[in-house]
Amino acid sequence: MxxxxxxxxxxxxxxxxxxxxxxxxxxxxxxxxxxxxxxxxxxxxxxxxDNKTDMLQQTYLHIKRAFYASLTASMTAATSAEKIRQLWVGMFAFVSADPRGFLFIDNTGAFEILTAEQAAEAQIMQEDIRQILADAISDGTLADLPLDVVTTLLTAPALLMARSSVMQDRTFSRAELELTFDRVWLSISASPTNPH
Missing domain, CATH: 1.10.10.60 (Homeodomain-like)
Structure with missing residues (x-):
């Protein structure tokens, strides 16, 4: 072998x-x-x-970079609505492929284990995504909600699905993901039209 x-x-x-x-x-x-x-x-x-902290930092950044790449891999859309849909598809592609990794970066991010340089890299990735959402609020695609509320509404289903995938060994169908996006879209969009 x-x-x-x-x-x-x-x-x-x-x-x-x-x-x-x-x-x-x-x-x-x-x-x-x-x-x-x-x-x-x-x-x-x-x-x-080098040590436990380095192990956690490197693992976090590796998974965070992969997650960011999945979110932005097909970022070719022209409109804000299409960009948000592509973010959603990228997020759930990552969650489906690595639900434990998704939960790891969510849980580990709260512990502030990164060095200043590492935290700056993670912040740049986060700000890129937040800017897409902020632009969508500015151009009237999304309702005039606080950015943290929009982010929470978009990511909360991913956390729940990741937990279900890990704890119940459950996978989600494309139809379930579409339905979930449609419902989330109704809560964040400035108009009820879905960006399909």
Whole structure:
């Protein structure tokens, strides 16, 4: 059997970080927990990370970058309504592919573990998305709601679906995602027309 590549080992370790953190919590997880979960030696972990904080930071940023890439991958729409729909599709593509990773970045983000430089990178990604929403409010596509309210209404279903995927081993059909988007759209749009 061929030896796994360095990237395959790194991906296995990142997945183990996510699983171990879900089981033990950010404060409770240790390098030993992750090594055991990944079925690697502690020495192998130290080839990838300096310490627990570095491990959590790198894992968070890796998943956050992948999430951002999924959100913006097909950002070719001309109108604000179409852009928001593409964000939604990208978000749920990511949640479907990696619900544990989505929950990890949501939970870990609250712990402020990033260095100033790392936090600045994460902030740029977040601001790019917030700007799309702010532009949609400014051009009258979205209702004149606080930006945090719009963000919450768009992301709350993703969190619930990610939790259901992990806890109940449930997948969501395209029809369920469409129906959910249609209902969310009614709550945030300035007009009831759906951007299909």
């Amino acid at each position: 061929p030896r796994p590549s360095k990237e395959q080992v790194a991906e296995n370790i990142r997945n183990a970080v996510v699983r171990a953190t879900a089981a033990k919590g950010i404060s409770g997880v240790s390098m030993a927990d992750v090594a055991k979960e990944a079925k690697v030696s502690a020495g192998t972990l130290y080839l990838h990370f």
